[in-house]
Amino acid sequence: EVQLVESGGGLVQPGGSLRLSCAASGFTFSDHYMDWVRQAPGKGLEWVGRIRDKGNSYTTEYAASVKGRFTISRDDSRNFLYLQMNSLKTEDTAVYYCARDLRESAAFFDYWGQGTLVTVSS
Amino acid sequence: DIQMTQSPSSVSASVGDRVTITCRANQGLSSRLAWYLQRPRKAPKLLIYDASSLQSGVPSRFSGSGSGTDFTLTISSLQPEDFGTYYCQQAKTFPLTFGGGTKVEVK
Numbered sequence: 001e002v003q004l005v006e007s008g009g010g011l012v013q014p015g016g017s018l019r020l021s022c023a024a025s026g027f028t029f030s031d032h033y034m035d036w037v038r039q040a041p042g043k044g045l046e047w048v049g050r051i052r053d054k055g056n057s058y059t060t061e062y063a064a065s066v067k068g069r070f071t072i073s074r075d076d077s078r079n080f081l082y083l084q085m086n087s088l089k090t091e092d093t094a095v096y097y098c099a100r101d102l103r104e105s106a107a108f109f110d111y112w113g114q115g116t117l118v119t120v121s122s
Numbered sequence: 123d124i125q126m127t128q129s130p131s132s133v134s135a136s137v138g139d140r141v142t143i144t145c146r147a148n149q150g151l152s153s154r155l156a157w158y159l160q161r162p163r164k165a166p167k168l169l170i171y172d173a174s175s176l177q178s179g180v181p182s183r184f185s186g187s188g189s190g191t192d193f194t195l196t197i198s199s200l201q202p203e204d205f206g207t208y209y210c211q212q213a214k215t216f217p218l219t220f221g222g223g224t225k226v227e228v229k
Contacts, residue, residue: 035218037166045158045166045209047218063217064123097165107213108156110177112165 002026002111004098009116016088016120022081022098022113030054030076033101035109036083038094048072048083048096050107066092088120124149124212128221134229141197143224145210150190154214157186157195160223161206169208170195200226 008020022034033056036048049062051072060072071084081098095117099109125148135141145155153173158166168177170186173193183198197204205228210221 044223045160045211045220047211047220050216050218061216102168102171106154106171107218108168108171108211109158109166110168110171112167114165 002100004100004111004113006096006098006113006116009096009118011119011121012088013122014088014090014120017084017086018088018118020083020085020096020098020116020118022083024079024081024098024100027100029074029079033104033107034072034074034081035099035101035107036072036081037097037099037109037112038092039097039115040091040094043094046094050101051081053104056104085118088118090120092118093120094118123217124151124215124219126210126212126219126221128208128210128224130224131222132225132227134227135200136229137200137202139200139229141200141204141226143195143208143210143226145188145193145195145221147191147193147212147214149214151193151212151214153189154212155186155188155193156211156213157184158209158211159204159206160209161203164206166209197226 035050069087095115100111102108102110157170160166174186
């Protein structure tokens, strides 16, 4: 059974940092591109960024709203996905989901974690 | 960025009703579109990808159609577990973008 389990969320002050983790199991993690998607309280879904696989040099893409502040990485040996968030702003408050790409050629998300809440507030 | 516009923003329906939701993009997507259902306090669930392909395990009462800029999700006979918010998502170009959502509520 495919499982994605996020952790690392919590309360952080504006300007602070936080690292989210996503533990993957039940599939060959190294074969899949992975993404982060967030949802502010009471709002819709916002794509945050993507990391490709080793064959594509672990290249990344980011939303403009987080580029330069957030970094996505992965550890294929441990089946973990990470989101390093720096210079956090109040507008980064959201539930953060990790999601698996259905296939390499199309960024559709066939499995999602349960989400972890990040609250940026003083 | 590609803007995705869903309509209606909400719909009240009864079990057994046929429900249709539309999604319009401001640029052509070919068939690079997906539909998701998010139940309250849950993660989204993939229903349809490539505009009309049914995701494994999703009931056949869900169907998707369209290409280019105009897309439709149809639920042929609404079931109790279908209530929630539906989102479309384009996968044509980065940044990936979602529609604003359509909330399907009990009438």
